[in-house]
Amino acid sequence: MMVYFVTGDEKEYYYVTGVPEPDWNHGTSFVDSSREEMRKAFEGYHPTVQALIDCTESVTKWPLLERNPLPLWHENRLVLLGDACHPMKPHMAQGAAMAIEDAAMLVRCLEEVGAEHYQQAFELYRTNRFERASRVQQVSHDNTWLREDEDPAWVFAYDPFEVPLKQPTSQGSPA
Numbered sequence: 038m039m040v041y042f043v044t045g046d047e048k049e050y051y052y053v054t055g056v057p058e059p060d061w062n063h064g065t066s067f068v069d070s071s072r073e074e075m076r077k078a079f080e081g082y083h084p085t086v087q088a089l090i091d092c093t094e095s096v097t098k099w100p101l102l103e104r105n106p107l108p109l110w111h112e113n114r115l116v117l118l119g120d121a122c123h124p125m126k127p128h129m130a131q132g133a134a135m136a137i138e139d140a141a142m143l144v145r146c147l148e149e150v151g152a153e154h155y156q157q158a159f160e161l162y163r164t165n166r167f168e169r170a171s172r173v174q175q176v177s178h179d180n181t182w183l184r185e186d187e188d189p190a191w192v193f194a195y196d197p198f199e200v201p202l203k204q205p206t207s208q209g210s211p212a
């Protein structure tokens with residue numbers, strides 16, 4: 038269970054956890070759950086977990102949905118960023134971070150080649166985001182982030198405005 042305080046006085050919090058479910062046939066992105074369902078799922082767990090469940094006011098249940106890396110990020114005047122082109126599991130807590138990095142890199146690429154050459158800018162953007170976003174998608178999928186002693190700088194020290202720009206190859210960037 039990952040517990041976050043959501044107010045400065047630490048009186049309100051939010052937590053997330055995962056429970057295996059064979060299917061998701063609800064037709065909606067989330068459904069209401071309950072303390073009773075939580076108690077059943079976490080029967081026998083540590084008293085802190087039981088206490089957390091006991092004082093929970095509302096519980097919702099979400100499926101974890103993801104996709105494989107998407108080869109097409111742009112077409113004509115349309116370009117994708119964030120979850121629209123690389124939805125990922127939450128195990129690195131990097132979905133929003135990747136969306137923000139995408140936006141920064143897209144701005145940089147539009148400035149680099151000029152907005153009138155938007156198709157060139159979109160391809161430059163994809164070339165410079167595909168590998169990183171796909172790697173984060175894969176590590177999130179495998180749920181291996183920080184399981185071993187590793188330097189997290191490749192995630193946290195990346196600066197979309199400072200990283201050297203890679204140019205697309207004549208065959209296009211990697212798919």
Ligand SMILES: Cc1cc2nc3c(=O)[nH]c(=O)nc-3n(C[C@H](O)[C@H](O)[C@H](O)COP(=O)(O)OP(=O)(O)OC[C@H]3O[C@@H](n4cnc5c(N)ncnc54)[C@H](O)[C@@H]3O)c2cc1C
Binds near residue numbers: 133134135
């Ligand atoms: C419970 C939870 C915890 C998370 N924790 C973290 C975290 O700790 N760190 C992190 O980096 N990421 C986290 N994420 C992931 C993060 O929220 C997403 O990766 C991020 O919000 C993606 O941003 P986005 O702009 O690509 O898409 P979204 O935030 O989904 O934005 C898309 C927007 O488009 C709107 N929209 C959809 N269709 C239409 C339409 N037809 N017309 C107009 N508008 C439309 C939607 O209403 C939505 O507002 C978490 C996600 C969840 C669910």
